[in-house]
Amino acid sequence: MQIWLRVISELGDDTLRIVMTGATGFLGTAVATVLAEHGADVTLLARMSSVLTNQPGNVVRFESSVEAGHHVKALAPDVLIHLAAAQGRLRETAVSMVDTNVTLSTALLEAMGPGSLFINTATTLPPDVNLYAQTKRQFVDLAHLLVSQGKIQANVANTQMQMIYGAGDDPVKFIPMLALHLVENTKPLITTPANQKRDFVHVNDAASAILALINARSDLAPWQDVPIGSGNAVPLSEFIDYAINVSGFNQPWEKSLTPRPGEPPEMVADTTFLKRLGWSPQVTLKEGISELIEGARSVLNV
Secondary structure (H helix, E strand, O other), rough: OOOOOOOOOOOOOOEEEEEEEEOHHHHHHHHHHHHHHOOOEEEEEEEOOOOOOOOOOEEEEEEHHHHHHHHHHHOOEEEEEEEEOOOOOOOOOOOHHHHHHHHHHHHHHHHOOOOOOEEEEEEOOOHHHHHHHHHHHHHHHHHHHHHHOOOOEEEEEEEOOOEEEEEOOOOOOOOHHHHHHHHHOOOHHHHHHOOEEEOEEHHHHHHHHHHHHHOHHHHOEEEEEEEEEEEEEEEEHHHHHHHHHHHHHOOOOOOOOOOOOOOOEOOOOOOOHHHOOOOOOOOHHHHHHHHHHHHHHHHHHO
């Protein structure tokens, strides 16, 4: 995929200073790699317990949200890309999820200097679906209030991510788990009716959308909501059906599970703002699913 964005600062000859959280995640790894390839000065802000292996950039560790804020103030980044989140998949307590999704996020935002850009990653899920969605929404509401009252020096780009997918994601998530199940081809596939429509955006396209925001940082409003997706919603059953065809899966597909309470029937990004910045998705759904299945084959050595 072509990454066409320039990330070198236009202010003199200095390299753009970027701080990232969540660099161990799927999207974070993609973003950090592209930024480093384009010459940005990337610092990865990570908890003491985070395992960083091949991610490019300098690493600064922290133990508490307050300490993380102090690090950001000292680093004085032009841009902070906040991708870290507690999603509940590791059985985090409510206190832990509030600390990561609300307290840490607020500490980082308050530490940003004048003229800088804070890129937040929000969820598109309704807040009553789970604790992750609730705490992510709480931070967005708090951050919006602080910005509206003039208590924050940075501009905020509040990205709202649709379903990011691609090869190499954490297998505990539904899409990579699905790909591995189909490639293994040993057991029936059991899902909900999968009637809900979702906007699937390839990880490379999501990463390039973030870079588009960095390029446009001087033109952004103090608060800018930025939906990120392909702009097209398809039934989950259609996604699964194409993945089945690509993988050669020939076991029964049982649609007997009960959908999660509060699951919206359709979610899709309005990409009008991103298109005005010159961004558009480059990976088609069929290309992305084919890559996803090839990645699963590589993992399973088949």
